Amino acid sequence: MQNTKRISSDLIYVGASDRRLHLFENVYPIPFGVSYNAYVLLDEKAVLLDTCDKEVTGAFLENLRYALNGRPLDALIVNHMEPDHAANIARVLDLYPDAEVYLTLAASKMLQQFFGAAYAPRLHTVKEGDSLNTGRHTLKFIAAPMVHWPEVMVTFDETDGVLFSADAFGTFGALNGSLFADEEEISRFEWDEMRRYYANIVGKYGVQVQNLLKKASALPIRMICPLHGPIWRENLSALLEKYDLWSRWQGEEGVVIFCASIYGNTLSAMERLAALLNEKGVKHVRLYDLSAQDPSFMLAEAFRAKAAVFASASYNAGVFIKMEELLHDLKAHDYKNHVVAYVENGTWAPSAAKTMKGILEGQALTVAGETLTIRSVLSDEAPLCALADALKEAIL
Ligand SMILES: Cc1cc2nc3c(=O)[nH]c(=O)nc-3n(C[C@H](O)[C@H](O)[C@H](O)COP(=O)(O)O)c2cc1C
Ligand SMILES: [Fe+2]
Ligand SMILES: [Fe+2]
Secondary structure, three states: OOOOEEEEOOEEEOOEEEOOOOEEOOOEEOOOOEEEOOEEEEOOOEEEEOOOOHHHHHHHHHHHHHHHOOOOOOEEEOOOOOHHHHOOHHHHHHHOOOOEEEEOHHHHHHHHHHHOHHHHHHEEEOOOOOEEEOOOOEEEEEEOOOOOOOOOEEEEEOOOOEEEOOOOOOOOEOOOOOOEHHHOOOOHHHHHHHHHHHHHHHHHHHHHHHHHHHHHHOOOOOEEEOOOOOEEOOOHHHHHHHHHHHHOOOOOEEEEEEEEOOOOHHHHHHHHHHHHHHHOOOOOEEEEEHHHOOHHHHHHHHHHEEEEEEEEEEEOOEEOHHHHHHHHHHHHOOOOOOEEEEEEEOOOOOOHHHHHHHHHOOOOOEEOOOOEEEOOOOOOOHHHHHHHHHHHHHHO
8 A cells, every 4th residue: 555645745755664674784673673765756857766675665666656646757866876775776767767867976886786787878977066957946966975885975955955865864763654753752762773873874984974964054954854764854953963973973971881791790890880870970871781782782872972881801811702892893983082991800811901992992082090900709899989980070
């Protein structure tokens, strides 16, 4: 059954949600699904902005057919060639033989890699600042390389002030009837999922996101239509503010304690540290046992917190596995500009702290307090108190 949604008088949502997929990009858990957004603009020209993932092909094509209501499709704008948005390009071009494609040069090469050279005559490469007039609307193309892949562009409808932002400003989570972010108050959970999407998918490319934000700040944006998650038409400043913080690797609040513990003694000390932080008035303290968590959530928590405590058992002259994984993941996402502290535990030759620091070496981080070395069990609270004080002061 068609499930299109009208966004404005001539803009229609033709995307679809997947509630069955277990892992996005075959690695990130999405317990609440994901939406693949696509949009049809019905002007003198009928324009489709991006397609959808192969898992929602049926729903997407039905929506597209319904939105076009018998009209031919004149143009397809490809903002991003990743298969979660590009999988159905060939299907669309075969079904709608009049459709001409507008995309960057890099995207044109990728399209031909994925679907063959036969479509080449229908591809029109566009550059930063080029535009497409569709009748009443003028669509301007803006390069956004590495906001997620190198070929990415975003499209700005100058007539109505709508930014089609590709993966930027997207989030995990299927749509639940409503299409607009303002139809429900954005809960902590929703910001958390948005941050998890940002950190894992785009987090490494903060510099490129900053470039896009700079370009966006010069545009009279009234609405943001991303490729995943709800559309933003109110409170855009809150969204842009979060993106500005995240893309500068600026923590938002509080302290996160990441603990990798074999027998539980390091964890027991960190329970006490969390309590001491709370007693000292530090808000937004969260403690995680890394063995019980999915790494994508931990990466997002590292982006959120102003300070992170890395507490780990020593393991074969190194650091316990889950902590090693987290630190490599942080480094891969260029984690920096945060406050960090190190706690290690060892029974004969503590090695965790040296290994942890080695992995994060070269990242611009501020270390709070002294490295705390626990020998099997911590019985003296004084070093935890000192660490709590140092953390509190560092995030003020
Ligand atoms: C496979 C394995 C390797 C370990 N390697 C080291 C080591 O290299 N150096 C050390 O001091 N302790 C080592 N340990 C011991 C633990 O790090 C130590 O008992 C620590 O106190 C455990 O803290 P926890 O109670 O938080 O798990 C190892 C333990 C295991 C199971
Ligand atoms: Fe992408
Ligand atoms: Fe995507």
